[in-house]
Structures are given as structure tokens and as C-alpha cells.
Amino acid sequence: MHGNSEVLVIDDHLKRRQQLELLLEFVGEPCKLVDSANVGEVLTSQVAWRSVLVGQVDAGGQAGLVKQLASEYKAQPFLLIGEGDESLSLLPNVIGAVLEPFSHGQMTQMLHQCQDYHLKAPAATKPTNQHQEILFRSLIGRSSSIQQVRQLIQQVAGTDANVLVLGDSGTGKEVVARNIHYLSARRKGPFVPVNCGAIPAELLESELFGHEKGAFTGAISARKGRFEMAQGGTLFLDEIGDMPLNMQVKLLRVLQERCFERVGGTTSITADVRVVAATHRNLEGMIEQGDFREDLFYRLNVFPIEMPSLKERSEDVPLLMQELIERLGADHKAGVRLTELALESLMKHDWPGNVRELANLVERLVILFPNGMVDVNDLPQKYRHLEAPSYEHEYDESLLEQEMLNEVFQTEVYVPPENTVSTQLPPEGVNLKEMMTELEIDMIRQALDTTDWVVSRAADLLGMRRTTLVEKMRKYSLSKDTA
Known part of the structure; x- marks a missing residue:
């Protein structure tokens, strides 16, 4: 309650x-x-x-x-x-x-x-306060599965019970651990995360429990471990399934006796630490294969919380998008908006990378379309699960583009020679530079005539950017009026 x-x-x-x-x-x-x-x-x-x-x-x-x-x-x-x-x-x-x-x-x-x-x-x-709103904003959503996660966090936060957070990579397991810490009586203490899979096995014991000076080659001074650093707070053991078996035995002893010694030391140190562990692995399957200790599993699995994959709560994608866009807007000073079709398309995606993948996509869209509107066809190909017709402009370019052309034509431009391009090399030779210029002008004029002087379509025919074509039109004094 x-x-x-x-x-x-x-x-x-x-x-x-x-x-x-x-x-x-x-x-x-x-x-x-x-x-x-x-x-x-x-x-x-x-x-x-x-x-x-x-x-x-x-x-x-x-x-x-x-x-x-x-x-x-x-x-x-x-x-x-x-x-x-x-x-x-x-x-x-x-x-x-x-x-x-x-x-x-x-x-x-x-x-x-x-x-x-x-x-x-x-x-x-439900009654809440600003502190909870800030913490839970990374777990926003209306789906029943994420609401249950929020409820479980509130129920266990006030206790010192060990918590095991389960779920695929990228679902936000560390976010759950941080919420448990900051909603608990230990919130004023440190929150210390450790990725058990990112630390070499031979260094993990020293990383967790610390070491005394001279305990091994290179130990030139005494050093605190993560358990000591987390005293009075919460220790988050991420990817606990990657912990070697010999370290599992030592961790079990700490959980049982609430004390430990540094590597190379003899003094017993009390562990006033709340442990939250997380993994994407199937620990029960690992127990059957002998890769994970059953007694450690039951010590950690006092209060399990299973994070749903984003695919299982696709109805939360629009809310998560909005939250991520607002957060990135504060960092990049730019945002992005998505059409309804774009959001529907994203809701149909499988999201193998879960919320982490969604966050990466949002950051990419903010960079590509700062303060712009994103439709289905603007999304990367693998996120397009709906067909949306490409919008064709039914006008001879915008007034803004015409004004740009009028403006650039006021400057001094290159006047091409009037003779036509010849494909035969005369006995007296040719000026190759002038000949290539005439060929370029002729191709540009043909592309513009073919597209009824719609510059963007002509640029597509010529395989160049519209701005490049506008510059060449200025250079060669080409306009619809002079055609």
C-alpha cells in the first residue's frame, strides 16, 4: 500500500x-x-x-x-x-x-x-509530489505493465529488501534501481552502479571489496571498493548473470553476513548497503546449467521486478517520444515533431533495442530535422511500417526561390558564347573549357524545359542538389523568361 x-x-x-x-x-x-x-x-x-x-x-x-x-x-x-x-x-x-x-x-x-x-x-x-514526478518520468506510460512496475517500485522502496530487476537490454533496469534508491530512506546516501560484465574477472573482487596496499602487484596504495563507497546507500549490480562463480560465492557471504574484508586485509567491514541487482539473462536456466548459484539467486530474488520490452507496451511509444524530445530539446536547443502517421509507424516497430533504441532514434531525428516536422517517409527505412504517399508540389517552385533567382540575376554573370556544341574535332582544334561550358548549359536548359522549369525536379534529373542548380542558373543567366 x-x-x-x-x-x-x-x-x-x-x-x-x-x-x-x-x-x-x-x-x-x-x-x-x-x-x-x-x-x-x-x-x-x-x-x-x-x-x-x-x-x-x-x-x-x-x-x-x-x-x-x-x-x-x-x-x-x-x-x-x-x-x-x-x-x-x-x-x-x-x-x-x-x-x-x-x-x-x-x-x-x-x-x-x-x-x-x-x-x-x-x-x-493518484497523490504524488514533484520528486516522484521527476523520477518516474523515465518510466512514463499508460500500459498496465509499466503501471505495475511503478507500483512495485513504490511498494519495495521503503524496505531494505534485495531487489532483482529482470528484462531485456535497454528496457531501463538501472532507471528502476535509481527510483528505488531515491524513494527510499537511503536517498541521502550514495547510489553506486557496477557493471559486473564490464569488469575483468580477476579485477572484480578488488572492484567490489577494495584492497590493501601490497595485496597484489600494482596495489601501491589501499583502495576502497564499491561496497564501502555505497555505505548508507544502494549498490546496483548490473548484469549479475555475468559474474564469475567464484565471485558469486563471495557475494553470497556478504549478503548473508553483512560484512566483508578487503583483498589482502583481515579487518571485517560492516556492509550497510541495500543491494539491487539486474540482468537480461535467464538465471533459472543458468542454475540448471551450473552457471549460477541457486542460493545466491534466492538471496537476490527477494523482490523481483520484471521490466516489459517496448514491443510489449507499444501504446507507450508516443508518450516516451514526447518525453525524450523534451529532454533532448533542453540539451540541443532544438526539438522535433512527428506526424500521426509517423507515430503509428513507430508503434508497429519491434524495438529490439527497447527504450535505448528509441532514445537513439529521437536524437538522430532532432539532428536531421531541428524544430521540423517528421513524416513516415522521413524516418529511417527500417522504421517505415506504413505507406505514406510522397507529397508533390503543384507549383513552379516557391515564391521564395523565385525571389532568390531574381536577386542573384542582378549580379554580374557569365555570358556564354552563342555557338552550339559540336561533337567533331575541327582541324584547327577547340577550346575544351568553352565547349564543356556550352554542353553544361545545354543539359541544364533541357532539364528545365523537360520539368517545366521546376528547379527541384530538374536538379534530380541532373543528379545535383537544387541549391547547386540555382547557382549554375545564376552563373549562366538562365531563367524562364529568357528561355
């Missing part, structure tokens, strides 16, 4: 408050009792109570208070004490009523329904 795990009881009838307190204590539910005059001190948008029970209210009556509170705190489930006004049952967050005489069976059933309401409530209605 996220937020406040207590039940809030609002009732101006002292005896009934006392009865409900005894009942809630009996079923193991902590509670807080207030009268209607003090509701504003305990009920806020920043706290999610397990449930709010509303009974007899002297001023305004039960119905008036419930309607006011239920409309203001839509994420909060309410229970009525007594049958209450029938109109209150129409409010979506009024779960039901606790009838007198009170019974523990009825109470536990209604509180369970309130718990279900918390779990299924839309994310937009």
Missing part, C-alpha cells in the same frame, strides 16, 4: 469513534480519529489514506461533507458509516458503507475493496 497506511475516521459522535477504533485495532488496521472540524488538518492531496470513513457530522450532515471531500480528493476511497444518502453511491470513489452493528468481517471486506481502488485508480488521480 502506498502513501499513508492508516484508516482515517471522521465522526462527530465520540462513542461511535471509540467503537470503530476498537474494531480497527482488532482487525490490525492502524487508524486516526478526528471530528469534522479538524478534517482539513489531516486530509490533503499529498497523502493517500487507506480509507476514509465518514459517519455522523453535525454541521452540514454526512452527505454534504462526503460530496465535498469525494469531489476534491478523487484518488481517495471513502466509506460511509451507516446507509447514508443513496445519491452518494453514485460517486466513483465512494466504495460502500459499513453498517451497524459493526463486524470485523464486514470491515475487512470493505477495506480490501478500498485497497483495490488504490491499485486500479488512474495514475493522473
